[in-house]
Amino acid sequence: xxxxxxxxxxxxxxxxxxxxxxxxxxxxxxxxxxxxxxxxxxxxxxxxxxxxxxxxxxxxxxxxxxxxxxxxxxxxxxxxxxxxxxxxxxxxxxxxxxxxxxxxxxxxxxxxxxxxxxxxxxxxxxxxxxxxxxxxxxxxxxxxxxxxxxxxxxxxxxxxxxxxxxxxxxxxxxxxxxxxxxxxxxxxxxxxxxxxxxxxxxxxxxxxxxxxxxxxxxxxxxxxxxxxxxxxxxxxxxxxxxxxxxxxxxxxxxxxxxxxxxxxxx
Amino acid sequence: xxxxxxxxxxxxxxxxxxxxxxxxxxxxxxxxxxxxxxxxxxxxxxxxxxxxxxxxxxxxxxxxxxxxxxxxxxxxxxxxxxxxxxxxxxxxxxxxxxxxxxxxxxxxxxxxxxxxxxxxxxxxxxxxxxxxxxxxxxxxxxxxxxxxxxxxxxxxxxxxxxxxxxxxxxxxxxxxxxxxxxxxxxxxxxxxxxxxxxxxxxxxxxxxxxxxxxxxxxxxxxxxxxxxxxxxxxxxxxxxxxxxxx
Numbered sequence: 382x383x384x385x386x387x388x389x390x391x392x393x394x395x396x397x398x399x400x401x402x403x404x405x406x407x408x409x410x411x412x413x414x415x416x417x418x419x420x421x422x423x424x425x426x427x428x429x430x431x432x433x434x435x436x437x438x439x440x441x442x443x444x445x446x447x448x449x450x451x452x453x454x455x456x457x458x459x460x461x462x463x464x465x466x467x468x469x470x471x472x473x474x475x476x477x478x479x480x481x482x483x484x485x486x487x488x489x490x491x492x493x494x495x496x497x498x499x500x501x502x503x504x505x506x507x508x509x510x511x512x513x514x515x516x517x518x519x520x521x522x523x524x525x526x527x528x529x530x531x532x533x534x535x536x537x538x539x540x541x542x543x544x545x546x547x548x549x550x551x552x553x554x555x556x557x558x559x560x561x562x563x564x565x566x567x568x569x570x571x572x573x574x575x576x577x578x579x580x581x582x583x584x585x586x587x588x589x590x591x592x593x594x595x596x597x598x599x600x601x602x603x604x605x606x607x608x609x610x611x612x613x614x615x616x617x618x619x620x621x622x623x624x625x626x627x628x629x630x631x632x633x634x635x636x637x638x639x640x641x642x643x644x645x646x647x
Numbered sequence: 648x649x650x651x652x653x654x655x656x657x658x659x660x661x662x663x664x665x666x667x668x669x670x671x672x673x674x675x676x677x678x679x680x681x682x683x684x685x686x687x688x689x690x691x692x693x694x695x696x697x698x699x700x701x702x703x704x705x706x707x708x709x710x711x712x713x714x715x716x717x718x719x720x721x722x723x724x725x726x727x728x729x730x731x732x733x734x735x736x737x738x739x740x741x742x743x744x745x746x747x748x749x750x751x752x753x754x755x756x757x758x759x760x761x762x763x764x765x766x767x768x769x770x771x772x773x774x775x776x777x778x779x780x781x782x783x784x785x786x787x788x789x790x791x792x793x794x795x796x797x798x799x800x801x802x803x804x805x806x807x808x809x810x811x812x813x814x815x816x817x818x819x820x821x822x823x824x825x826x827x828x829x830x831x832x833x834x835x836x837x838x839x840x841x842x843x844x845x846x847x848x849x850x851x852x853x854x855x856x857x858x859x860x861x862x863x864x865x866x867x868x869x870x871x872x873x874x875x876x877x878x879x880x881x882x883x884x885x886x887x888x889x890x891x892x893x
Contacts, residue, residue, distance in 0.1 A: 483749075609852045610852070615750070619757055626844060
């Protein structure tokens with residue numbers, strides 16, 4: 382990112398020095414997360430919502446459910462759409478405009494975790510096969526960027542989905558009629574993303590902004606509830622050795638269980 | 648070219664739809680130096696996947712403010728031709744293409760001595776002419792050759808290959824239908840000399856044990872691709888050398 386500035390180089394040296402002694406500049410252990418706070422149901426107009434604070438990183442996710450057409454290759458399934466906005470108020474480096482590659486990658490990594498773990502029972506969202514289905518929109522709104530947007534967004538998206546309600550409906554002569562009352566969106570799985578940064582051959586969990594600015598590479602591993610890996614994404618212009626990747630898988634497997642309890646409890 | 652969906656992707660003998668064994672690559676054909684305008688170029692056919700890559704640079708950066716004082720800016724565009732897939736694809740860049748452009752750039756960047764060319768840009772263009780699975784991997788393989796062909800100093804070639812899980816078996820180099828109907832896909836890119844993995848993505852579901860097996864298989868696949876890359880480079884430059892010596 383800004384590794385060409387002199388300040389960044391000094392910081393990188395300091396961060397790497399501490400890491401070689403097993404310490405981080407904010408005092409955490411190498412595999413510790415920052416404090417996590419999850420709140421749900423903050424936006425009444427949304428069908429579901431959640432705000433996650435991961436240290437100073439803050440992400441708000443709202444879900445909306447609308448009626449639309451299914452994809453022709455899966456006529457009996459609802460549709461999931463994930464979008465991410467790096468809102469300009471969240472960081473001096475974010476600019477207004479259409480989503481850039483970072484926003485798109487963020488949305489697609491979160492999408493992959495939800496989709497591949499089959500977290501939403503999409504087959505339960507079919508209204509009239511081939512004609513009308515429910516579309517679940519998951520909108521990720523980054524409000525304050527202090528690093529590790531992927532984990533915070535994935536957690537907020539999952540918390541918002543578990544909090545999502547759908548109107549009751551009835552089909553009469555091919556028309557959809559909304560009935561009073563709500564039911565919960567069917568949630569079948571709980572994917573949890575765990576992100577690592579590599580700095581000078583050391584792996585750390587949940588990098589914050591200072592660490593992200595000097596990291597060589599990034600690796601996100603998403604685990605579903607049965608302990609299987611359902612998504613992976615390497616980022617950044619560095620590399621990993623196969624050994625580091627397998628080590629990360631092991632750590633992520635344990636960490637994801639801890640994080641899952643925070644969401645499922647809600 | 649409509650594909651009918653078979654019930655099984657692997658038959659009783661353990662062979663795949665195209666007759667390959669689980670750990671077998673598709674036939675690969677690579678040619679280096681195929682475009683006259685580009686500083687470097689290469690073409691790959693991996694089964695039915697056909698990709699052309701070109702490199703321009705190091706050259707002046709436009710717009711100027713994007714230039715970096717201590718290194719070259721690497722830019723990458725992965726793009727699919729409208730006729731490369733069954734349903735015409737709009738030529739406007741999709742979200743998928745934008746993500747892939749980013750991860751491919753990040754897969755190639757560790758191999759390049761970007762610090763040798765401050766205030767310049769190196770542009771990589773990858774055009775998928777026909778897609779049948781494994782396009783990001785073949786794209787990396789061919790783009791790395793185009794970079795070498797452009798004479799850009801590199802630590803190593805980057806080679807790429809996917810592994811995955813199909814009908815319960817861990818397989819190498821998935822085709823489109825194996826990717827869509829299979830259980831998991833794990834595109835991997837690496838620099839074999841330093842054993843560094845520069846691209847890793849996955850979708851689908853794998854246990855940690857299966858993941859380790861798939862990762863090892865992908866690494867083996869990458870190494871096979873690597874020797875094919877070197878052959879292709881030699882094919883062009885040995886011919887030139889001989890022509891000069893005559």
